[in-house]
Amino acid sequence: MIEIDRITKVYEGQIAVENVSMTVETGTITVIVGTSGSGKTTLLRMINRLEEPTSGDVRINGDSTRSVRPHILRRRIGYAIQGHGLFPHHTVARNIAAVPDLLNWPRDKIRARVDELLALFSMDPAQFRDRYPAELSGGQQQRVGVARALASRPDLLLMDEPFGALDPIIRNRAQEDLRRIQQKLGSTIMLVTHDMEEAIRLGDRVAVMDGGKLVQHGPPAEIITRPATDFVANMVGDVERPLRLLSLIPVIEVMEDGRVEGAALSTQASLRDALSACLWTGRAEVPIERDGVLVGRVTLDAIRARIGSHA
């Protein structure tokens, strides 16, 4: 559990982060979202002490981050940034091994961990281990950057706009990968973004920052349906609110019995996918399947009813 306790950062009289408190549960993703200058990156950087807080405290599993020297603290906290920041003069394997190497893990354990992570990110270890970062595509570099951050099984993973430099298609894939890997490893992640879409997609909890203050912190559905301030409502975007909410609700929630014709959606799909399928095919309902077997249908009326209950 990560506890941020009344943390404040003042730069030359300018308040960058003001009295922010929040708790992050182990094994969850918290996305900090805000415009540039909102203090979201400063907040993140105070957790691994790349910035020293002016006042307040951060505790990881009960221990204050002030109790160890900064570079020792950072070895326990994964860190991935926009533009990956890989070491261009080291191979992929050496990049991923950077922190385990600092922690003096035995060689064979490091090698096994590197291969395990490469496989986890769908990169063939034999093919990629000995390449240099310049020989990888942007998406691959970014994956290696995240793999490096996860290498020593840190208590916490901090990510500062990790997907900001990727094009939309690769970004989608990277977000799915992160979700999948986080669920598999049970990692605790704090991620900073300016993109509300990304925040809603990835976050178990979303924290909205504005002018150095934490203006709302809660599950994504709550951020969408009950924005605390006009700023939050603005970030969510009035026009896209229903669609964003739909993207959070699995079809299984409003599925009913009945067989219909047409291309089926999986039970993992969201209501947004179902709505899209209805609109595209011109039908009022869409079949749902699980492992290739039809199990029910979702109707436009049911989607309308589900979303209308929030209005």
Next chain:
Amino acid sequence: MSFGKLLRPALVALLLALVLRPTWFIPLFRPLAPAGGPVIYERASLLSLSLSHLGLVAAASAAATVVAVTMAILVTRPAGAAFRPLSRTITNVGQTFPPVAVLALAVPALGFGAGPTLVALFLYGLLPIFENAITGLTTLPVATMEAARGIGLSRLQILLRVELPLALPVILTGIRLSVVIALGTATIGSTVAARTLGEVIIAGLLTNNTAFVLQGGLIVGLFAVLIYDAMVQLERHLSRRMDSASSLS
């Protein structure tokens, strides 16, 4: 590339012959020597002069490298940034001072011989290395530096594992310039009795023996060209894996 592949061994062979078997060149140099005078310099072996020449250059360049890189590291730390203009001025003065003047001034203090030459070569070699080291250490990729701190490298580890390796190709360029300047400049060290290949050239000038001048000049020139080439190859090799293949070609 085939140009380099053919030319390089040919130049190495020519240099070795000039230094080790100078008598082979008697027919070639005879027309340039004064009638009845010696064709090949024989007061000292060309091999020992070459080794002494290279030794002086290596010692001065090594000292200049250590001092210049250390200074560059210090003034690129947050605590040393204030000294950057001052250190720039000092190294610039070292470069502006003509080596002959340094020799003249150093002789009373250090006496005749290798001492004044070492000082002159050292001072002359500082600037290119210092400037390149500063450039190399201040133009590192921002995200890489941020990540290095963020994943928990200490300041010394960042310097040794990230900054210096990444700046190395640029620093090497500075060392290369400095070495090549020193190779040529070392010849005037013989005016204050340092044992260098300049001895051959000066003897030739004093006795109107163009054969000597050409001999000394050729050997120094070939050393300069070949050492320059070797260092370019080394820089290429080091930066090849860091850059994408396209930026090299």
